[in-house]
Amino acid sequence: MKSGALRASVQLSRSTFTLDVDIAVAAGETVAVVGPNGAGKSTLLSIVAGLLVPEAGRIEIAGVAVDDVAAGIHVPPERRAVGLVFQDHLLFPHLSALENVAFGLRSRGVPKPEARQRAAVWLERLGVAHRAGARPRSLSGGEAQRVALARSLAIEPDVLLLDEPLSALDVETRDRVRSELRTHLAGFAGPRVVVTHDPVEAMVLADRMVVLEGGRVSHDGTPAELTRHPRTHYVARFVGLNLYCGQASGSTLDVDGGGRIVAAPDEPVEGQAAATVRPQAVSLHLQRPEGTPRNVWPGRVVGVDATGERVRVEVESEPPVIAEITPAALADLRLASGDEVWVSIKATDVHLEPA
């Protein structure tokens, strides 16, 4: 297997956005491409796979140009070694799992017995050898995902792309398959790109995260960097933080769009600045709280999300805030959408820094 970096610097206009992206992924590196719906994540994968032709730019895989608009180069998808695992797997319904995996090898001229033999090895490697004869319709979500991965890996691609690899799975299997997927990705030597909208998936799978917003890269860094310094609202929400941008003066931030937050910085901050607040640091009250918190303001509950062990409460106020409280606290407060609440945050829980 060849191994070499993927470099893509491409532009393409779509109806709702213009993709203008410059990314590089090293061999053996997993990059998660995250971003809101319609940000161009899947479009980017399609371009790298050769299914869409960029209007401008260049894509290089292991030093060889597969797209170069200026030079008139466009290698069609069937002649570039890019493995693409689709969101809903797209296993061919009329072929067995084994035949699906053998499809790429057969298409590349490998004789049938050898192709089937090599396909069987891939199914074995991914732990689905016992399902070799099954039609895709009868596979479980996790099995289908592994067969789809085996099918893409069987052609021994130079680059592996995965589009929302876990989104077709139910919540219980997702956790298990996610850690499996991490192992399988580690076994692939080339650059790997995973498109996802799931923060956990991105954090677990990726060495580096590229955030696409409105067709452009708004962030490029390790998951830890992203969590520490979210630069946009999307990223802050993605990593689960409240982010406020505005004008700072000393320890006070006048938030763009209304409201004021007081922090306790070591040194005064002046001018353009951003404050982040962890949702766990936000307290909610039914009456105006007495006491020491420096940040107290009224608001209205617009959403209560109790999926995990913690409850996320979205409050519309100036500035808006997301609070994370325990189910017990929710039971005490009996909060529901539309309720009036008071928000309080201690100044020491506000992290203020120049933008």
Place this chain on the structure above:
Amino acid sequence: MTTPLPVRVLAAVGFAFVLLPFLGLLQRTPWSQLPSLVTRPDVRQALRLSILTSLAAMFLAIVLGVPLAWVLARTHIPGRSVARAIVTLPMVLPPVVGGAALLFALGRNGLVGQYLDDWFDIRLPFTTVAVVLAQTFVSMPFLVVTVEAALRSTDVRYEQAAATLGAGRWTTFRRVTLPSVAPSVLAGAVLCWARALGEFGATISFAGNLEGRTETVPLAIYIELQRDRDAAIAMSLVLVVISLVVLVALRDRWYRVQG
């Protein structure tokens, strides 16, 4: 929900309307002479010719019709909607007009026919080949319409998946697209074959009525109705039975695939 009374009554009338002519046919069938009638040389010849030509027409319609359906469904050539209307025209045209048109195109003095005659010494009218061409002309639209609808509703992303796995266009068409529309090709082929088997108007005007060469069962039935009614009824019965058997066997199959 129970079926409302008016719906039940009208459905019963509709069913009776379709069934009644067959009962009439059965009632007039000379059962005792049936074996000797069906095995009569001229009847056997017409039956054999009908089955061979209708199968040939179906085959030709598949070979030409599936690619035609693909082009109509998938490409964006200018004038595509006009092309689609032209392709389906034989479905609504009186078959006799179609046969006459074939004669003007492929006849000895026809648009193309004169060159076939001059250059290759090929004369199509009043041959068995003409029967097949007439049947294909009127029946191919059934296949094209069915397959085109299926191609439109298939998910092109399967073809994209095939491309990323290294399959060229032809491999993708053969191994992904075609299997995904196979039930519709089968359904369209059955409709097409049934239409070809019953073809009368285009055949008689383009191929004439030559016993053993162009006299298919429908033509023979028409002639025999005036000469030997019992032979006409026997042949009609054979057509009804063949059609019924094929429809029952294959319709079940294609409903199962689609539903």
